[in-house]
Amino acid sequence: MDLYAALQAVINGLLTGALYALVGMGLALIFGVMRIVNFAHGAFMMLGMYATYVLFTRTQISPYLLFIVSGIVLFAIGYAIYFALLRPIHGKSDFMQILLTLGIGLICTDGVLLVFGADYHQINIPLLGKNLHLGSHISVNAPWVVSFGIAVVLAFALYLFVMRTMIGRAARAIAQNRYAAPLMGINVFRVQAICFALGIAAAGIAGGLLLPVFYIYPQVGDQFTLKAFVMVVLGGMESIVGAALAGLVLGVVESLTSLYWGNEWALAVDFVIFLLVLSLKPSGIFGRQRA
Amino acid sequence: MKWLAHCLPLLLAGALALSGCKGGSQQETSNTFKIGVITSLTGPAAAFGQAHKNGYTVALNDLNAKGGVLGGKKIELVYYDDQSRPDQAVQGVNKLVDQDHVPIILGAYSSENTRAIVPAVDQKQVPLLMPTATADNVIQTGSPWAFRICAGSGAYATTTIDFLKAMNAPKTMAIIYENTNFGQANGQAMDKAAKANGFDVVDSEAYQASSPDYKALLQRVKARNPAVIYFASYLLDASTLMRQAAQTNLNPQFYTSAGTGFAAAEFPSKDKGAGPYAEYTFSVSQWLPTAQWKGSKEFDDAFFKLTGAHPAYHAMEAYAALLTAAAAINQANSAQPAAIRDALKNINLPDTPFGPIRFDLHGQNPHPVLITQVLDGQYKVVYPPDAAEAKPVIPTPPWNKRQGL
Numbered sequence A: 001m002d003l004y005a006a007l008q009a010v011i012n013g014l015l016t017g018a019l020y021a022l023v024g025m026g027l028a029l030i031f032g033v034m035r036i037v038n039f040a041h042g043a044f045m046m047l048g049m050y051a052t053y054v055l056f057t058r059t060q061i062s063p064y065l066l067f068i069v070s071g072i073v074l075f076a077i078g079y080a081i082y083f084a085l086l087r088p089i090h091g092k093s094d095f096m097q098i099l100l101t102l103g104i105g106l107i108c109t110d111g112v113l114l115v116f117g118a119d120y121h122q123i124n125i126p127l128l129g130k131n132l133h134l135g136s137h138i139s140v141n142a143p144w145v146v147s148f149g150i151a152v153v154l155a156f157a158l159y160l161f162v163m164r165t166m167i168g169r170a171a172r173a174i175a176q177n178r179y180a181a182p183l184m185g186i187n188v189f190r191v192q193a194i195c196f197a198l199g200i201a202a203a204g205i206a207g208g209l210l211l212p213v214f215y216i217y218p219q220v221g222d223q224f225t226l227k228a229f230v231m232v233v234l235g236g237m238e239s240i241v242g243a244a245l246a247g248l249v250l251g252v253v254e255s256l257t258s259l260y261w262g263n264e265w266a267l268a269v270d271f272v273i274f275l276l277v278l279s280l281k282p283s284g285i286f287g288r289q290r291a
Numbered sequence B: 001m002k003w004l005a006h007c008l009p010l011l012l013a014g015a016l017a018l019s020g021c022k023g024g025s026q027q028e029t030s031n032t033f034k035i036g037v038i039t040s041l042t043g044p045a046a047a048f049g050q051a052h053k054n055g056y057t058v059a060l061n062d063l064n065a066k067g068g069v070l071g072g073k074k075i076e077l078v079y080y081d082d083q084s085r086p087d088q089a090v091q092g093v094n095k096l097v098d099q100d101h102v103p104i105i106l107g108a109y110s111s112e113n114t115r116a117i118v119p120a121v122d123q124k125q126v127p128l129l130m131p132t133a134t135a136d137n138v139i140q141t142g143s144p145w146a147f148r149i150c151a152g153s154g155a156y157a158t159t160t161i162d163f164l165k166a167m168n169a170p171k172t173m174a175i176i177y178e179n180t181n182f183g184q185a186n187g188q189a190m191d192k193a194a195k196a197n198g199f200d201v202v203d204s205e206a207y208q209a210s211s212p213d214y215k216a217l218l219q220r221v222k223a224r225n226p227a228v229i230y231f232a233s234y235l236l237d238a239s240t241l242m243r244q245a246a247q248t249n250l251n252p253q254f255y256t257s258a259g260t261g262f263a264a265a266e267f268p269s270k271d272k273g274a275g276p277y278a279e280y281t282f283s284v285s286q287w288l289p290t291a292q293w294k295g296s297k298e299f300d301d302a303f304f305k306l307t308g309a310h311p312a313y314h315a316m317e318a319y320a321a322l323l324t325a326a327a328a329i330n331q332a333n334s335a336q337p338a339a340i341r342d343a344l345k346n347i348n349l350p351d352t353p354f355g356p357i358r359f360d361l362h363g364q365n366p367h368p369v370l371i372t373q374v375l376d377g378q379y380k381v382v383y384p385p386d387a388a389e390a391k392p393v394i395p396t397p398p399w400n401k402r403q404g405l
Helices: A003-033 A041-057 A063-089 A094-116 A143-166 A167-178 A188-213 A224-236 A240-260 A263-280 B002-023 B024-031 B046-065 B084-097 B113-125 B151-168 B181-196 B217-225 B235-247 B298-307 B313-332 B335-347
Strands: A131-132 A138-141 B032-040 B074-081 B105-107 B127-131 B147-148 B170-178 B201-206 B228-232 B255-256 B282-285 B348-352 B355-358 B370-375 B380-382
Touching: A003 A041, A003 A138, A003 A143, A003 A188, A003 A224, A003 A240, A003 B217, A041 A063, A041 A094, A041 A188, A041 A224, A041 B370, A063 A094, A063 A143, A063 A188, A131 A143, A138 A143, A138 B235, A143 A167, A143 A188, A143 A240, A167 A188, A224 A240, A224 A263, A240 A263, A240 B217, A263 B201, B032 B046, B032 B084, B032 B255, B032 B313, B046 B074, B046 B298, B046 B313, B074 B084, B084 B105, B084 B113, B105 B113, B105 B282, B105 B313, B113 B127, B113 B147, B113 B181, B127 B313, B151 B228, B151 B255, B151 B282, B151 B380, B170 B181, B170 B217, B181 B201, B181 B228, B201 B217, B217 B235, B235 B255, B282 B380, B298 B313, B313 B335, B313 B348, B313 B355
Parallel strands: B032 B074, B032 B105, B105 B127, B127 B147, B170 B201, B170 B228, B228 B255, B255 B282
Antiparallel strands: A131 A138, B282 B370, B348 B355, B370 B380
8 A cells, every 4th residue: 555545545534524523513512512412413414414405406506505505594493492492401411401412313313204205315416527636646526625625614614703703702601611601691591502503503514515425314414423422522522623623533544444454444443532532531632631 | 739720721721812813813814914024114225125115016916906815815015114224123023923913024125134034033933035135144044934035145246256257357356345244245255256266356345334435445445456346235335436436546347246236226327326437337136127037027017107217126026025925825825824934935936027936945046147237327138148138348448438427
C-alpha cells in the first residue's frame, strides 16, 4: 500500500468526517451544552434527508440549495418539540429525557415509514458522475467536495454563533451553571429551545448534504445517533469545537482502518476508541480536565 | 398422592387440548387454508420483501382462481414482517404457529433471517419452504423440516468459476462480501471454489452493508490488482460499491457477483439502483423473464400487470415456493404439518415456470444457475452457452473509456 493510497484515504476520511462533524456538533450543542440526552438525533438527520428528498423530487432544485430549506424546517420542528415536550420535563431526571427522546425518535421513524413506506429512495444529479483529479494519483468525487465545503462553512458559523452571539454566550452560561444563569436574567427556556432547534437543524442539514451520495430509508439515521455520541464524548462533552474535530478524526480513522485492516473493522475501531477515551480520559481527547 | 390422581386426568386433558391446537385443527373446519409467510417488508431489505410479496400475490391469484387447495379451500397468506431483523423472524415463527396455526411457513427473505428461523420451525415441527436464502448453511442443519427452492452459495461459486474458465479469465480474484450470513457464506464458497480451481485469491474483504463510504475498501482491492472481482452484496450496497468503484477507478477484467443486489430488477435502473454504473457487471441468476421454462412469460405478464415492472428471480422464487406448498398440501390431502412435510419430501413437479422442482435428501431443490451480464441496462444471459441470449462483453471497459456516466 503506497503513500498515495494513504493520502487518498485521509482525504476521503476528511470528506466524510466533515458531515460527521456537523452531526456531532449538533449533538454537542444539545447533549453537551444543554444536557439533553438526545437519542432522536439520527432520526432528525433522517427527517432532514427526507425533507431534502421531497423538495428535490418536487422542484428539481439542487439539493445543495435545498438543504437550507430542510434546515429551516428542522429548526421549526426542533423548536416546537422543545416547547411541547422537553420543557415540561425540564429539571426532572435524565431518565425521562432518554425515554422521551427515544420515543420521539421512534415516532419520527415510524411516521416516515407510514407516509413514505419502507422502500428506499435515492436521487440522481449530474454532479455525481464528476471526479476531480489532483495529480495523477488522487481523485475526489465532486458531490463529496461540495458537501464538505458547505459543512465546513456551516460548522464555522455554528462555532461563531455559540462563541460570539448573545444567545451563544447565554447557552454557555447555562451550561456552566444552570441555577445561576436565570438569576443573571437569562431566559433559560428560550435559549435552550433555540439551541435544541439549532442542534437538530445541524443534523438535518448534514442529512441533506449526505443525500446525493447515499440513499434513504426510514431507519437510515440510526447508525448516526451512536456515532454522534462517540463524537461528543471524544470531543469532551461540552465542546462543539471538540465534537467537530472528533467528527473529522472519526472519518479519517474509519477510512484508514478500512484501508489497512478492512471495512469490517471500521465500526469496531470507533467504539474501541470510545471505550478507551471513556475509561482513560473521560473529559475527552479535546476536552479540558474539569476542576 | 390423592390430589395427583385427581389432577392427572385434568393435566392430560390439558395437554391433549394443547397438542390439538397445534396446526390443522382450525384449518379443517374453515373454508380457507392459511399459509404463513415471513419476509422483510420493512427495513433495508424491503425491496426484496416487496418482490417476495408480489411473487406470492401472483401465485395466490393463480391458485385461488383454480380453486385453491384441498378441494376448494381458498388459500389465505398470513404475512409476518421481520423488519429485516433475525430476532423478529424467529418471533414470526412463534406467532404464525401459535396464534395463526399455520401448518407450513414460507420464508424468510435473507440468509441471515432464514438461518435464524430453522431451529424455531424445527422445534415447532412445522415445514419451512425457503424461497431465496442462498447461504448453504440454511439447508445443512440436518433439520427434516427445511426445504429450499433456490440454488445456493456453492452452486453460485462453481458456476461462476466454470464461466470464468470458459472465458479464459486470468486467475487472480478478489472477493468482496457483506458481513452477514449471505455474504459470508457466498464469500467462503467462492474462496473454496476459486482455490480448488487454481485461482489466486489475492484479497478477501468483508464490509458493513449500511456504510456510506467504501472507497478505502475499493482502494485496497485496487492495490492488489485482481483480474476478477466477486461481490456478495445486497442492493443498496451494490449500487454504492459500483458508483464508488468508478470514483476509485477500479478496473478489473470481470465484475462478477453472487446475484441478490447485483441481480435485483432495480439494480440497473437509474432512479433506484446504480444506473450506468451497473453496466457490464456479471451476476449469477436463477431465473429471468426470458427463461425457457413454460409459464415464465405468463408469470412475467401477470407480475407486470400487478406492479408495472418486470420481476427478478426473487419474485419468481416466492411464486415457485407457494406453488410447491400448494402442491404438497394437495398431495398430503391434509392440513397436518407432518403430512405436508412428508409430501414435500416426495414432491416432483417437473414443469413449473421455475423449472423442475423436487427435493434431495437434504431438502435442496437441484436448480441450475445462469450467468447474466448487464448490457444496455438489461440482464442478458451469457452463460451457459445453451441458454445464452447475448455474447458477453469482456474484458470490462475501463471507467474512463465508458460513455454516458
